[in-house]
Amino acid sequence: MWKKKTVQSSIWERNLETKRDIRKQMLCARDRLTDREWETYSDRITEQVVSHPLFVQAKEIWCYVSMGKEVCTEQILVSAWRAGKRTAVPKVTGKREMKFYYIESLNDLETGAFGILEPKEEKKGADCCLEKSDLLMLVPGVSFDPAGRRIGYGGGFYDTYLQKMEGCHTFGLAFEVQMADQIPAEAHDIRMEYVMTEKRCWKC
Numbered sequence: 001m002w003k004k005k006t007v008q009s010s011i012w013e014r015n016l017e018t019k020r021d022i023r024k025q026m027l028c029a030r031d032r033l034t035d036r037e038w039e040t041y042s043d044r045i046t047e048q049v050v051s052h053p054l055f056v057q058a059k060e061i062w063c064y065v066s067m068g069k070e071v072c073t074e075q076i077l078v079s080a081w082r083a084g085k086r087t088a089v090p091k092v093t094g095k096r097e098m099k100f101y102y103i104e105s106l107n108d109l110e111t112g113a114f115g116i117l118e119p120k121e122e123k124k125g126a127d128c129c130l131e132k133s134d135l136l137m138l139v140p141g142v143s144f145d146p147a148g149r150r151i152g153y154g155g156g157f158y159d160t161y162l163q164k165m166e167g168c169h170t171f172g173l174a175f176e177v178q179m180a181d182q183i184p185a186e187a188h189d190i191r192m193e194y195v196m197t198e199k200r201c202w203k204c
Contacts, residue, residue, distance in 0.1 A: 018184050019151050026143040026151070029177040030069050041175050041198035042072035048201050049138065050079040052194075054169045058136035060086045062100050062126065062168075065109060065117045070140050071173040074106070081105070088126035091118040096156040100126035132167030139192060144172045148191035148204025149183040162190040169193055176200075 033041070049055055061080040066073045080087045081104070088100040092113040101119035103109065112118030139158055143151040150172055152158055162170070172192035176199045192204050 014184075020154075022180055022183065023142050023151050023154065026178045026180070030142075030175060033069060033175065033177070038069055038175075039072070043075070044198040045071050045173055045175075045196050046073075046075045046079070048196050049076050049171060049173070052171075052201070054136050054171075054194075055080075056083075058085060058169065059134040060088065060126075060130065061136050061138070062088045062090075063138040064140045065089050066140070067116055071175065073138065073173075076138065077106070089119055090157070090161075092116075092157065096160050098157045098161055102126055128164065132165065133169070135165075135168040137162075137165065137168050137170050139170055139172050141172050141174050141178070143178045143180045143183060144174055144192065144195045145180045145183045146195075146202070146204070147182075147185075148172065148193065148195060149185050149189060150192060151180075151183055159188060159190065163188065166190075171196055 055061070061076070063073050063077055063080070064070075077087055077089075086102060087104075088102050089109070090098045090100050092098050101123040102125075103119050103123055108120055108123055109117040110120050139150070139162075141150045141152060150158075170190075170193045172195040174195070174197060176197040179197065194201060194203055
């Protein structure tokens with residue numbers, strides 16, 4: 001016999017459906033950007049990131065390696081190296097699980113899971129026990145809202161990882177066309193400290 005749906009499960013299902021709709025809509029909007037727009041907007045976001053006091057003060061930058069029409073992070077990584085900061089990038093290590101590894105240049109990357117550039121096998125794992133206030137993490141997103149809520153690709157990798165990195169500084173990076181008025185929130189969701197687009201930067 002089927003169990004009767006609870007109010008909580010019904011809300012969860014509605015939220016899930018809403019997130020799927022937002023994800024589909026925002027991915028389409030992002031994909032419609034021309035190559036010129038993508039490059040120009042990525043450059044503007046890069047300028048905001050590297051000039052922000054939290055980037056300047058951070059000892060370590062943990063950053064996603066961009067793919068497709070995501071906000072390009074190549075020059076952010078280069079700026080971090082030039083400033084003498086340790087940088088780490090993610091690698092998928094299991095279902096809903098990823099870890100960050102230190103790299104010294106783009107040559108330390110190879111194609112890994114899902115066709116994403118990841119750190120080579122021999123790279124050293126990043127220190128999760130370091131003082132979180134010294135760490136800035138740059139987080140990709142399919143969509144963000146003014147409160148810093150985030151929708152990813154649905155794999156749950158960042159949702160899981162951010163839960164154990166409480167206290168570190170976070171920037172959510174996306175283009176203006178990916179901004180949502182409001183994203184459904186769940187208890188385990190971690191909000192961004194700042195969100196940056198090519199037009200604005202705000203503290204959430």
